[in-house]
Every structure is written in structure tokens, then in C-alpha cells.
Amino acid sequence: MAEIPTTPAAGPTPPATGIDPRGPRFAAGITAVVLAVTVATGSVWLLAAQVAVFAIGSLFGVRRTPYAWVYRRFVRPRLGPPADLEDPAPPRFAQTVGLAVTGLALLLAVAGVAHAVEVGAALAFVAAFLNAAVNYCLGCRLYLLLLRARTTA
Amino acid sequence: MLTYSMMKVWPIVTFRLIALAFVVAGSAVLAAVVRRRDGRSRAVTGTAARLTPAELGRPLGSTVTFVQFSTTACAPCRGVRRALGELTAGRPDVVHVEVDAEQHLDLVRQHRVFTTPTVLVLDATGQVRHRLTGAVDRRGLGEALSAVAATPATTGAEVHHG
Numbered sequence: 530m531a532e533i534p535t536t537p538a539a540g541p542t543p544p545a546t547g548i549d550p551r552g553p554r555f556a557a558g559i560t561a562v563v564l565a566v567t568v569a570t571g572s573v574w575l576l577a578a579q580v581a582v583f584a585i586g587s588l589f590g591v592r593r594t595p596y597a598w599v600y601r602r603f604v605r606p607r608l609g610p611p612a613d614l615e616d617p618a619p620p621r622f623a624q625t626v627g628l629a630v631t632g633l634a635l636l637l638a639v640a641g642v643a644h645a646v647e648v649g650a651a652l653a654f655v656a657a658f659l660n661a662a663v664n665y666c667l668g669c670r671l672y673l674l675l676l677r678a679r680t681t682a
Numbered sequence: 683m684l685t686y687s688m689m690k691v692w693p694i695v696t697f698r699l700i701a702l703a704f705v706v707a708g709s710a711v712l713a714a715v716v717r718r719r720d721g722r723s724r725a726v727t728g729t730a731a732r733l734t735p736a737e738l739g740r741p742l743g744s745t746v747t748f749v750q751f752s753t754t755a756c757a758p759c760r761g762v763r764r765a766l767g768e769l770t771a772g773r774p775d776v777v778h779v780e781v782d783a784e785q786h787l788d789l790v791r792q793h794r795v796f797t798t799p800t801v802l803v804l805d806a807t808g809q810v811r812h813r814l815t816g817a818v819d820r821r822g823l824g825e826a827l828s829a830v831a832a833t834p835a836t837t838g839a840e841v842h843h844g
Contacts, residue, residue, distance in 0.1 A: 550757070568702045571694075615760060622755035647698060651705045658709040663716045664817045669756045670797040673783060673790070680787050 547614030548592060553623070555604055556586075556596035557661035560627070564657060567650035573638050576646050579653075580631045586624030590617055594624075623660065623668045627653055720816030723803070723826035731793060732808040743777030745831050747804040748823070751783045751795045758817035759799040765820040766801070769827065776827065803830050 560579065567575045586594045634649020659665035733749060735741050748766050752759040766778040783790050783798055793802060793810065803812035803826045811833075812826040 550760075553757070565702060565706065568705060569695075569698050571698055613760070613764065615757060616754075619755045619757035619759075623757075647701060651701070654705055655709050655712065658706075659713055659716060662709075662713045663720070664758055664761075665713070665716050665720075666756060666758050666797075666816070669753060669758070669799075672753055672755055673795070673797055676784060676787060677790065 548617045548620075549600075549605065549611040550613065550615035551608065551611060552597055552600045552605070553591055553615070553620035554661055554664065555600045556591065556594060556620075557623075557657045559596045559599070561654055561657040561661055564631075564650045564654035568647050568654060571644075571646050573635070573646050576631060576635055576638065576650055579650075580628065580635050583624050583628035583631060586621060587628045591620045591624060592617065619666070619668065622672065623656075623666075626668050626671060627656065630656075716816065720814075720818060720822075723812045723814050723818075723822055723829065725829070726810050726813050729810070731810040733789070733793075733802070733804055733810065734808055737789060738779045738781070740777070740779060742804060742806065742808050743775055744806055745773075745775035746806075746827055747777045747779060747808070748827075749802040749804060750778065750780045751786075751790065751793075751798055751800045751802075752780055753783050753798045756798045762799045762801065762818050762823075765818065765823055769820060769823055801826075803827070805830050805834075 560582070563575065563579050566572075567579065582594050582596065591597055630653045631649050634645050634652075637645035637649070656667045659667065733747075738747070738749065748770070750759070750762060750766060752763070763778075763780060770776045770778045781789060783795060789795075793800075797815055799816070799818070801814040801818060801823070802810045803814070805811050811830045814822060814826060
């Protein structure tokens, strides 16, 4: 007879309520466009604006960002109801990853490091583009690598 | 007509536009690579890696067991969970087990899981036969199910004769 283990392998509990999964992908699309224009112009102000959006998403949740508002106000009414709801925690973690990358670039730019704006915006662009285009989860990879590294040490 | 200041600024603008073109092209290539890899099931050969009912906390499926590694902050994990739920519905011989990677780092290391979701496809003996990562759709999972169910286990076949 099979032994019943004391700690069965169980997945994370699904959320009771959720958000429209198309919202974060739409937001990732806008984010990619803003970051592309930032690379093209090298504008520190545009980078600062995107840092502020990432900070709002990271601190208060993705539903509080201006991009989410644009999605709710103009896009969702044309799409109809979503097939499934999504846990808001993963996209929020992605905002934190974006904040870390662009925030560091902003600090370096203010400190006078050459091309910090362009390089930071380019790195964040790749992540936002992959998220919007093929639903790639860079945060998933980073999070697991972080966990593995932390417990090895 | 170009003024002096425009002539000074123009090379910088061109440099940025060329840089942007490279970044966009690079991202498009990466997206193509991700799309090719995700949703495709890769056969695991040359290893005898296996998972036991004790490690999973439940009996194996008599045909196939899907072991999905997930984390809390993982958007595609939810889609894969739903797809596997649909695929295993009405199939008592096919089992879906979701493992919280954070709680089972031993299994994460042992099976070299580097991202979530990662799905290991086990045969009836618990041997890892196929592997999928990322936002896999139902079709890719269905292909893995057919592939593993169609070919008998290479090792542990004597179990059936014992």
C-alpha cells in the first residue's frame, strides 16, 4: 500500500477573484512602445515617467496604473468578457522587475553615467516586448533562479 | 536646410535609431525562439530520471502523469493548469500533479527546473519521458500525452511481467 506522505506536493492555491489577463498584456504593449521611444530619444523624462508607472504597479497593484485605466476605459468595452481571470500577483511581480531595471538606469543617468537611459530602456523593452508578443514570463525565470541561489548559499 | 545645431544632433539621433532597430530585431528573434520552444514537447532521452508517488504525494497515472512545477508569481502557470485540467478530465489513467516549486526546491534541483511553468511528462513507471516549458497550449500537451502513451517504457518494463 502506498504511504501517505506528511507533506503532499501541492500547487499554489488559485485566487478566488482575479483580473482580466488581457489587461497586463495590453499594458506590456504600451510599456514596450514607451520604452522604444525612450531608446530612440534618450529622454530621461520619459524613462522617469515609465519608472513612475512601474512604481505604481509594484506598490499598489497593476489595476492602479494609467495603462490599466486606458485598457478598462477604451479597450475592454470592445473586447467582451475574458475567458478566464488571472491572479494579479504575477503581473505585479513583473512590474517590480521592471521597476528594478529602469529605476537603476534612472539613478545611473541622474548620476551622469553615459547612455544609462538607452541601455536600461532597451533591457526593459526586451522583457515588455516578449511579455506582450508571446506571453513570456521573464519574472518566472528570475524568481526561480533567485530561490535556487538563495538556498544554495 | 541644416543648421549647425541640427548637424551636431543628427549623428546622436541616428545612433539611437540604429540601436533601437537592433533592439527591436533582437527582441523579435527572441520572441520567435520562445514561440518555437514553448508549446513544443521535447523528448527526454539518455537519462533514467524518475519521480515516485511518495515524492508527488499521490499515485501515478496508469498511462501518463503530468507534473507541473509552478510558482505563485507566474502568469502562464494558470493557463497550463487549465489546459491540463481539460486534458485529464474524464481520463482516470492520466493524472495532473501541480508542484509548488518554492516548497519543493529538492525536486526543482534534481530535475533541473529553471523556469515556471515546467511540465514533466512521466510514463506509467514514473520515468520522465517528455518536458515542456513556458506558456504551453493544450495541443502541445496533447502531443506529449500521445507520444508517451504510444511508446512503452524503455526501463522498468519488467514490472509488468513480474
